[in-house]
Amino acid sequence: MAKNTTRFVCQACGAVSAKWAGRCEVCAEWNTIAEEPAESRPGPAARPGRKLALETLAGSADPPPRLLTGIGELDRVLGGGLVAASAVLVGGDPGIGKSTLLLQAAASLARAGKKVLYVSGEEAAEQIRMRARRLGLADAPLSLAASINARDIAAVLESERDLSMAVIDSIQTMWLDNIESAPGTVTQVRASAFELIRIAKQRGFSLVLVGHVTKEGTLAGPRVLEHMVDSVLHFEGDRGHQFRILRGTKNRFGATDEIGVFEMTDRGLTEVLNPSALFLAERRGHIAGSAVFAGLEGSRPVLLEIQALLSANPGGSPRRSVVGWDGSRLAMLLAVLEARCDLKLAGLDVYLNVAGGLRISEPAADLAVAAALTSAATGKPTDAGAVYFGEVGLSGEVRQVAQAEARLKEAAKLGFERAVLPRRVARGNRAAVAEGLTVNEVGHLADLVQQFTK
Ligand code: TYD
Ligand code: MG
Numbered sequence: 001m002a003k004n005t006t007r008f009v010c011q012a013c014g015a016v017s018a019k020w021a022g023r024c025e026v027c028a029e030w031n032t033i034a035e036e037p038a039e040s041r042p043g044p045a046a047r048p049g050r051k052l053a054l055e056t057l058a059g060s061a062d063p064p065p066r067l068l069t070g071i072g073e074l075d076r077v078l079g080g081g082l083v084a085a086s087a088v089l090v091g092g093d094p095g096i097g098k099s100t101l102l103l104q105a106a107a108s109l110a111r112a113g114k115k116v117l118y119v120s121g122e123e124a125a126e127q128i129r130m131r132a133r134r135l136g137l138a139d140a141p142l143s144l145a146a147s148i149n150a151r152d153i154a155a156v157l158e159s160e161r162d163l164s165m166a167v168i169d170s171i172q173t174m175w176l177d178n179i180e181s182a183p184g185t186v187t188q189v190r191a192s193a194f195e196l197i198r199i200a201k202q203r204g205f206s207l208v209l210v211g212h213v214t215k216e217g218t219l220a221g222p223r224v225l226e227h228m229v230d231s232v233l234h235f236e237g238d239r240g241h242q243f244r245i246l247r248g249t250k251n252r253f254g255a256t257d258e259i260g261v262f263e264m265t266d267r268g269l270t271e272v273l274n275p276s277a278l279f280l281a282e283r284r285g286h287i288a289g290s291a292v293f294a295g296l297e298g299s300r301p302v303l304l305e306i307q308a309l310l311s312a313n314p315g316g317s318p319r320r321s322v323v324g325w326d327g328s329r330l331a332m333l334l335a336v337l338e339a340r341c342d343l344k345l346a347g348l349d350v351y352l353n354v355a356g357g358l359r360i361s362e363p364a365a366d367l368a369v370a371a372a373l374t375s376a377a378t379g380k381p382t383d384a385g386a387v388y389f390g391e392v393g394l395s396g397e398v399r400q401v402a403q404a405e406a407r408l409k410e411a412a413k414l415g416f417e418r419a420v421l422p423r424r425v426a427r428g429n430r431a432a433v434a435e436g437l438t439v440n441e442v443g444h445l446a447d448l449v450q451q452f453t454k
Contacts (some may be wrong), residue, residue: 004037005037006019006035006036006037006038007035007036007038008020008034008035008036009026009033009036009181009185009186009210010026010027010029010032010033010183010186011032011033011034011035011186012024012029012032012186013026013027013029013032013224014026014186014190014224015027017033017349018222019340020035021060022220022302022319023206024102025093029084034185036180036181036185036187037180037181037317038314038333040435043221046263047240052080053318061320061335063086064083064084064085064086064253065083066081066082066084066392066450067079067081067082067084067109067114067165068080068081068082068423069081069105069108069109070083070105070109070111070112071101071104071105071108071224071344072106072271072272072273073246073260073261073262073271073272074101074246076234076258076260077233077246077247077248077253077256077259077260078231078248078253078254079231079248079251079253079254080254080260082165082206082208083206083230083253084164084204084205085200085201085202085204085205085206086199086200086201086206086208086229086230086231086252086253087193087197087200087206087207087208087209087229087230087231088206088207088208088209088229088230088231088232088233089171089209089210089211089225089226089229089231089232089233089314090102090208090209090210090211090233090234090235091210091213091232091233091234091235092212092213092234092235092236092315093213093236094212095107096209096235096236096237096244097235097244097262097264097269098169098170098235098280099120099122099123099128099131099169099210100131100135100264100269101235101246101262101269102118102131102167102169102208103118103128103131103137103167103350104135104137104268104269105165105167105208106118106140106165107132107135107137107140107142108140108168109142109164109165110141110142111140111141111167113163114164114165115160115161115162115163116142116143116163116164116165116166116167117142117143117144117156117157117160117163117165117166117167118142118144118145118166118167118169119144119145119146119147119148119153119156119167120144120145120146120167120169121147121148121168121169121170121173121174122170122173122228123146123169124146125144126144128144128146129195129322131142131296132247132265132345134266134431135268136267136437138195142172144162146436147423148172148173148174148175148183148193149175149177150175150176150191150195151176151177151195153168153174153196154195154196154199157196157199157200157203157205158199158203160203161274163203163205163206164205164206165206165207165208165266166196166200166205166206166207166208167208167210168196168207168208168209168210169210170209170210170211171189171192171193171196171209171210171211171225172184172189172211172212174188174189174192174193174196174338175188176188176192176195178193179191183290184197185194185298186224186363187256188223190224190225190228190311192233193209193225193228193229194228196209197228197229201425209225209229211225211326215233218327222313224399226250229250229312229389230250230251230252230253231248231250231251231252231253231254232248232249232250232251232354232361233246233248233249233340234246234247234248234249236288237357238357240357241356241357242264242265243261243262243263243264243272243275243278243357244261244262244263244264244269245259245260245261245262245355245358246260246261246262247259247260252329255298255299257297257298258297258298258299258300259297259298259300261275261278263445265276266317267292271289273301276301276302276303276304276410276413276414277414278356279303279304279305279355279356279358280292280304280305282355284435285307285363285381285384286377286381286384287381288375288376288378288380288381289307289308289309289310289372289373290305290306290307290308290375290382291305291306291324291368291369291371291372291373291375291382291386291388291389292304292305292306292368292382292386292388292416293305293306293360293364293365293368293369293387293388293389294368294387294388294407294408294410294419295360295362295364295365295389295407296362296364296402296406296407297358297402301403301406301407301409301410302358302410303411303414304354304355304356304358304360305354305355305356306325306352306353306354306355306365306368306369306371306372307352307353307354307355307372308350308351308352308353308369308373308376309351309352309353310318310345310349310351310373310374310376310377311348311349311350311352311405312347312348312349313347318346318347318348318349318350319349319350319351320334320349321349321350321351321352322352322353322355322431323352323353323354324352324353324356324357324358324359324360325352325359325360325365325369326361329363329366329369330350330352330369332394333366333369333370333373333392333449334350334373336392336394336395336396336445337370337373337374337445337449338394340445340446341374341396341445341446341448342397342446342449343373343374343377343449344377345373345377348377350373352369352372352373357405362401363391363392364389364390364391364401364402365389365390365402366390366391366392366398367390367391367392367398367420367421367422367442367445367448368387368388370387370392370445370448370449371420371448374448374449374453375435375453378452378453380452383418385415385416385417385418386416386417386418386419386420386440387411387416387418387419387420387423388418388419388420388428389401389404389419389421389422389423390442391420392445396445397443397445398422398423398442398443398444398445398447398448399422400422400424401422404421408435408437409435411435411437412435412436412437416437417436418437418438418439418440419439419440420440420442420448421439421440421441421442422441422442423441423442423443424441
């Protein structure tokens with residue numbers, strides 16, 4: 001029988017094909033297929049399958065034990081701390097601060113008397129020591145290793161007793177000697193991760209894998225990795241800004257919509273306990289085209305400034321440029337403003353920006369975006385003491401959104417005096433009055449536009 005010695009593996013999704021192609025047929029990514037040595041075929045089973053002990057749904061259902069890292073923002077995104085015998089993948093662009101965050105978390109746990117192992121495949125031990133000194137963590141009793149050999153690391157993990165947490169920085173550098181593919185290929189990454197995760201589950205420690213992100217924003221190569229771990233956290237933020245956002249995108253043990261906010265300082269990452277104040281810090285009131293959105297990130301209210309700029313486009317098709325929000329949502333809102341509220345926007349370039357670099361995915365931002373656009377179109381500033389929230393429908397109606405009370409509380413806390421919100425958020429209104437805010441109910445987007453044009 002002819003035996004294939006190589007095969008072609010998509011580095012994005014892990015699909016295997018017999019021949020090379022420019023585009024993966026499974027995930028439709030371009031230029032992701034690479035040649036790898038064929039894996040050895042499984043031989044006959046060494047032993048017949050053993051019968052499993054079956055269980056019922058109503059078994060003992062204690063919540064899994066949690067380990068608090070002492071970094072509150074990280075613990076929140078994890079859903080209340082690290083879970084024993086679980087694997088977490090932390091992804092993010094190079095240089096965003098993954099190693100820094102995890103070294104801080106590892107050191108904090110070590111100081112609390114837990115046994116922690118930090119393995120770096122990217123940096124030498126001396127480099128990590130230097131970073132620890134810079135962070136003021138040099139005295140933390142954590143064990144350090146610099147290695148890319150997944151088998152050696154597995155041996156350490158198997159032999160360490162009472163290990164609480166192990167950090168592998170990064171999984172893309174790891175390498176198993178019985179697999180012929182090069183380090184960083186999807187086969188290597190998957191096999192190394194599988195081996196390390198297996199040990200974590202067996203020995204009961206929390207495994208944290210660091211993963212790099214490609215230009216397209218997916219975890220490089222190991223999209224397959226996301227299925228293997230219990231939680232996936234993304235560390236994001238742009239280098240121009242000091243702050244970083246940790247966002248959970250998968251969590252088998254908690255909610256996925258929580259964010260943690262950090263600031264990168266010369267002494268590492270510090271937690272930002274009041275993100276709204278940070279996001280609004282550079283806001284200048286009384287400028288046309290700016291409105292404050294009372295948003296919600298997970299369970300936490302966050303105030304953000306939304307900025308709009310319109311400029312005449314002499315011919316050609318007008319530009320629509322959005323940073324931090326959904327482009328098709330903007331197109332819809334522009335159409336509603338034109339068709340239902342008589343606002344002339346055709347032939348104008350529209351630029352929309354969520355100041356500070358956060359990405360909003362809530363439809364509740366519609367009203368604030370509409371206010372920023374209307375303000376830009378009329379040249380009249382929005383009320384600097386007002387926050388906006390509400391979803392806008394296609395006929396221009398303003399709809400209620402969840403958790404009005406939490407949004408209003410946050411607005412009052414930051415010194416805002418007025419809230420522009422959907423009609424009939426009765427409970428929200430009571431909360432607003434209790435917080436000393438005046439409310440301005442809008443039932444239709446045209447009511448809002450009128451406030452600028454009258
Ligand atoms: P790092 O944690 O190495 O990023 P990653 O592991 O995600 O690649 O962070 C690197 C950046 O952080 C680097 O540009 C320097 C900066 N930094 C600080 O600003 N302050 C600090 O205390 C540290 C340790 C790093
Ligand atoms: Mg790093």
